[in-house]
Amino acid sequence: MIFQKRYFFTMYIKKKLEEILPSIIKDIFGHDIDPGKVLVQKTRREFEGDFTVVIFPFTKLLGKSPEEIGKKLGEALIEKVDDVESCNVIKGFLNLNLKAGYWLDFFLEHHSDVYYGYSEPKKERPVVVEFSSPNTNKPLHLGHIRNNLLGDSISRILEAYGQKVKKVNLVNDRGIHICKSMLAWLKWGDGATPESAGRKGDQLVGDYYVLFEKEYRNQVSELVDAGENIEQAEKNAPLMLKVREMLKKWEEGDKETVCIWEKMNQWVYEGFDVTYEKLGISFDKIYYESDTYLHGKVIVKEGLKRGVFFRKPDGGIWVDLSQEGLDDKLLLRPDETSVYITQDLGTAELRYNDFHPSKMIYVVGNEQDYHFKVLKKVLEKLGKPYSDALYHLSYGMVELPGGRMKSREGTVVDADDLIDLMEETAEKITDELGKTGGMTKEQKQLLYKKVGLGALKYFILKVDPRKNMVFNPDESIDFNGHTAPFILYTYARINSVLRKAPNDKLLPLKKTIAASKIAAKEKELLKLLHDYPEIVMESADEFNPSIVANYAYELAREFNQFYHEFSILNEPDKEISGFRLRLASFTGIVIRSAMGLLGIDVVERM
RNA sequence: GGCCCUGUAGUUCAAUGGAUAGAACAAAAGUUUCCUAAACUUUAGAUACAGGUUCGAUUCCUGUCAGGGCUACCA
Known part of the structure; x- marks a missing residue:
């Protein structure tokens, strides 16, 4: 893409006025004014003028009426700034009219420029924008759409602004939720494939996730009926024990488990590709949690060795964030399997090494505000150079008229x-x-x-x-x-x-x-x-x-x-x-x- | 309980501390011998409540009320 040198009229005239006003005030009234108090804005439609200077902030210091100050400033601006032709003062607002020539010059210079509005490329390091970040146990829904559209659009806007942008996707392809789909498919799937079932891969895998949750809930309520308390029941339901065992096997690299995992994930990716294609969205690089979580474990263990983290009696590795006003946070389970934040630590480092970005933007819902606060603090504690670069672009939930989408109630918009x-x-x-x-x-x-x-x-x-x-x-x-x-x-x-x-x-x-x-x-x-x-x-x-x-x-x-x-x-x-x-x-x-x-x-x- | 976010017309959204709080949908009424009526023009309608800071508050602060989120060995 060839950029010609561009000249922004908007910035030019507003900046010019904002920059010159303090010295004009000094000349006329003999006072130094805080440049931050100079406010130049577009004149509201119902008044005559192009730009407006708000006079109120100066009245106290100058000890004159807004009308008088406005009038004097206006006259001075007409004299000193070529583009200003005339002015009027209403209450504390100085409205400036620019010469017609200003608008005509602007029109002449830009009217056929297809890159009008773009900035010249900056020579800074790139910005990494992570978005989408789906789990491979469910098809994409309305919430993901907002995420994808925001990430994609922000990337385009930053590029127009002259930033180099790397769009990345982090696929959460491992973890207990994936095992749930796998287990249900093994138990009740009868060997179904997207072809045999005539169902999009991500939809098919999602069906089994839903099935697992349903059966699991049944087991939990049975245990509760038998007298266990809910917490215990959720922990001890046979399906939960089985799925934990499966996760352990997966992390140990059990061949059969990994094989099913690969197969089902493949189905999901084929399904996702169709959806991304429909949305017109693409990525420069795709990270998989299954590739990054191990690195996260390494980072956690290093932190433990260096005394940044500590081990609780049951063997879990934790970080103490009470100094930062947060709680203790688990970083690695007692059985050494990783949790959500473990992989995020690994991903952040890999990503930094890949791109050396000036900023790492995470487009993630505001329900994870706390998680990202913790992530940033942990990276800080570890002394990672990129902890400052991390930025959580937190967006609001998409709700339905009746409230949040709930898969259990079947209100999820696919x-x-x-x-x-x-x-x-x-x-x-x-x-x-x-x-x-x-x-x-x-x-x-x-x-x-x-x-x-x-x-x-x-x-x-x-x-x-x-x-x-x-x-x-x-x-x-x-x-x-x-x-x-x-x-x-x-x-x-x-x-x-x-x-x-x-x-x-x-x-x-x-x-x-x-x-x-x-x-x-x-x-x-x-x-x-x-x-x-x-x-x-x-x-x-x-x-x-x-x-x-x-x-x-x-x-x-x-x-x-x-x-x-x-x-x-x-x-x-x-x-x-x-x-x-x-x-x-x-x-x-x-x-x-x-x-x-x-x-x-x-x-x-x- | 603790922490965070949000309360604007009937509804969905706007408004860097600045002038008379803008739109759209829904409602009512109009505009087509004329470049696309998926358009244009009218009408009616809102800052949750109570204080405070300020020349000026939808915006900042405090409290109340209401809604949502987080507070997992889910992600």
Whole structure:
């Protein structure tokens, strides 16, 4: 990818104003002001102006009325900053108008740049983004979808921001949960395979996991009925004893056990691949817990030797985190089998050695906040150089209207089913609207896919990652309003206009338009386009795709209003018509770019 | 019990401590001889409660209430 040197107007003018204000205040009022108190923001729509300086923070120190300070600052800015043309003061707000030339220059420089909004590549070490991280005992569900979409989108955003990104997946392919599926398959599976059962591999293995849990629960309640307390019953149920034995055998490398494990995992991977393919998600490297947990054990034992950890009487190895305000935490079981955090210690080190990243981002649900706190502390205690680089990107749960998804109650929304449902809905709505005349069957299929998947991705990504969100399967499948189809439709509309435009209609690339001919609505659109680089930067800084998502919607809405109010091709004034066409095309470029950062493909027609 | 997170229209989401709290869906009413009506325009509707800090609080602090999560030799 070739990047040309880019020049960001947004950052330029805002920075310039923020930087110059303290010295202006010093000149006029003779006071040194804390630069952090200088606040330049976009002027709200209902007021006249482009940028606004908030005056209140200065009033106390300067001992003058906000109006007086605002007026003086405004006059000074007009004099000292070329781009500022005029100003007005309302209450404590100094609204600045930029010269028309500023906006026209911006338009001229960027309107045909498909990399508009991107930053130059930084020369730092790469960022590793871990996401997806499935267990191989269950198919992917709605919660995994949020994880995958966030990880994928954040990777794209960081890349646009100029970071080198390595997307990695850590597959939890071992542990007691996998043994549960294996045991149930051995006991009741009758040799079933995905082929013989006609079932996707991950689904099939998941069936046996569910079966195990069901039988296990039965055994536990039988024991409880027989007088045992719950804790004991859960520990001593025959199925639990068996599955523990199996885990031990697996860690000892028992041939038969490992063989079944390999076979069933293979089925699961084939199933996962189908789902990843549907979602359009890929990885640079896949780690398997079965490869990393041993290294984790080594790290734990080293820590024990160095006295960072300690052994309890029963033989388990623990870390004391009371100094850090946390509890003791088990790192290795008495029987030397590893627990969750054991492998995470190993994985972190292997990953660091592989990439020497400047940051290791873990996209993992907020239910694991405590786990990652502990992980970071343990790495710190061990003196690992990468403990600082570790960053837990904690996201909220996806809930159903009735609360959390519960497999026992059968309310888990399956990823494949949901994707299929979205595509079917897209097909139904598209056909009802009847706009696919002249499209081949393949083109139509692709359209349904893009619209359906786009709607799903957008629905999830438009929400702030940190917050829990509610997904209502009946109502969330919306294709109107604040949705991807709305934005894609806007793009298709722009494309339609561009297709119909005769070549000579386009304003020549290097020609601007008389400022007096630009309507307020057009300027609004231009200002919104002007924001895009800052939006990308913000979402990269905060690891938050919803900023890009909400921006894309706002841009599309603004364009649709403009489109409704003004004619592009039928405008008799050639210069205006040509300008509007360029403006539309610029909007299209930014919509495509922003949606691309969300992992959503645009469509040329819909 | 301890720790953490979240409370914004009927519903789903917005709002770096700044101006009159924005959208969408659902509800009601309109717009098509005109570049795609998956659009556009109206109408009605919200900061859980009580204090505090501040020139200014949805945002920060405290308390109450409500919801969720963690507190596993599950991951």
